[in-house]
Amino acid sequence: xxxxxxxxxxxxxxxxxxxxxxxxxxxxxxxxxxxxxxxxxxxxxxxxxxxxxxxxxxxxxxxxxxxxxxxxxxxxxxxxxxxxxxxxxxxxxxxxxxxxxxxxxxxxxxxxxxxxxxxxxxxxxxxxxxxxxxxxxxxxxxxxxxxxxxxxxxxxxxxxxxxxxxxxxxxxxxxxxxxxxxxxxxxxxxxxxxxxxxxxxxxxxxxxxxxxxxxxxxxxxxxxxxxxxxxxxxxxxxxxxxxxxxxxxxxxxxxxxxxxxxxxxxxxxxxxx
Numbered sequence: 001x002x003x004x005x006x007x008x009x010x011x012x013x014x015x016x017x018x019x020x021x022x023x024x025x026x027x028x029x030x031x032x033x034x035x036x037x038x039x040x041x042x043x044x045x046x047x048x049x050x051x052x053x054x055x056x057x058x059x060x061x062x063x064x065x066x067x068x069x070x071x072x073x074x075x076x077x078x079x080x081x082x083x084x085x086x087x088x089x090x091x092x093x094x095x096x097x098x099x100x101x102x103x104x105x106x107x108x109x110x111x112x113x114x115x116x117x118x119x120x121x122x123x124x125x126x127x128x129x130x131x132x133x134x135x136x137x138x139x140x141x142x143x144x145x146x147x148x149x150x151x152x153x154x155x156x157x158x159x160x161x162x163x164x165x166x167x168x169x170x171x172x173x174x175x176x177x178x179x180x181x182x183x184x185x186x187x188x189x190x191x192x193x194x195x196x197x198x199x200x201x202x203x204x205x206x207x208x209x210x211x212x213x214x215x216x217x218x219x220x221x222x223x224x225x226x227x228x229x230x231x232x233x234x235x236x237x238x239x240x241x242x243x244x245x246x247x248x249x250x251x252x253x254x255x256x257x258x259x260x261x262x263x264x265x266x267x268x269x270x271x272x273x
Contacts, residue, residue, distance in 0.1 A: 015110065015119035022093075023123055029089060036085040037135045043078030044139035048146035072147065073140040074168050074230050080201055082135065083175045083223065087196040090124050090176030094183035094264075095192050114265040117184060121261045124180055125173045132172030136165050160231075163246075167229035167253070174222055174257050175200055181260025184268055215242035222256055225249035 023029060051072055094117075097103040110116050140161070144154060154161060179196045186192040200222060207218035218224050219242075228244040 012115060012119065015115055016122050019093075019116075019119045019123040023127065029092075032085060032089060033131055036082055037131065037138070040078040040082050040135050041138045041142050043075050043081075044073050044143040045146060047072040047075045048143035051147065073143040074136070074164060076227075078139070079168060079171060079226065080223065082132075082172055083200050084197055086128055086131075086172040086175040087179035087182075087200050088193050090128070090179030091183035091192045091196055092189075093120055093124055094180055095187060095189050098187045099189055113268045117180075117265050117268050118261070121177060121180060121257075121264075124176050125257070128173040128176040129170070132169040135172070136169035139168070140165055164230040167226055167249075170253060171222070171226050174253055177257035178222070178260045181257075181264045184264035209242055212242055215244075219244040219248060220252055222252065225252035229253075 097106060106116060107113055140156065147154075156162065156165070178200065179192075182196050182199070183192050186195060204218055204221035204223050207214040207221075209215045209218060219228075224244060226249075228249040229246065
């Protein structure tokens with residue numbers, strides 16, 4: 001006589017492994033990451049080359065440290081592109097399953113939908129932290145190698161550099177998890193991509209730094225927090241601009257992914273697929 005046994009409960013580690021298999025099986029993800037990384041490091045090299053030519057034309061060998069650190073390693077165009085790519089790829093990890101219908105099979109196999117979202121978040125955070133670390137370190141090394149030819153480069157221990165390097169490395173996972181949260185909320189590819197781009201890059205430009213309430217709103221944005229963390233100077237004595245604090249900017253870094261994941265887990269538990 002055969003007895004039926006209940007299936008063993010799926011462990012969280014199994015969910016993480018399954019999500020990693022899904023992620024690594026998509027070639028488009030790796031091509032996107034590679035191209036984005038090369039573009040970001042290339043933009044750092046271009047910025048450093050421009051300063052190299054300016055120094056050569058001026059006949060100088062010493063470069064006065066700028067307020068935006070660490071000296072051409074993290075140009076805004078490159079890292080704003082990284083924000084957009086990370087946010088959109090993070091959203092696609094969820095949206096692609098809704099558009100293909102695979103999410104139904106996933107929820108049948110694992111009824112604990114919150115655990116599925118947490119597994120996706122864990123894989124997304126790990127992947128983009130690794131990507132951000134490689135890109136941030138590569139941008140710094142490439143730019144300083146160029147500037148060292150004019151004795152204008154700095155070492156990784158230079159004041160402000162470690163903070164800027166870590167902030168730039170963590171920018172990718174922060175945006176990727178924010179995109180993942182938006183993907184769970186919206187579930188439609190075009191709308192999610194547009195919302196992600198607007199929230200991460202366009203919305204901060206609406207707020208001015210010259211009014212307290214507007215500056216406070218701006219300081220809650222990821223891009224504003226990143227800009228403050230790669231600066232090596234605080235509020236200026238006679239400036240009319242309100243500058244964010246370093247602890248406040250780190251708090252923004254922590255709250256965006258945390259809120260995105262928590263909201264995603266709550267939403268996915270309460271609604272049908």
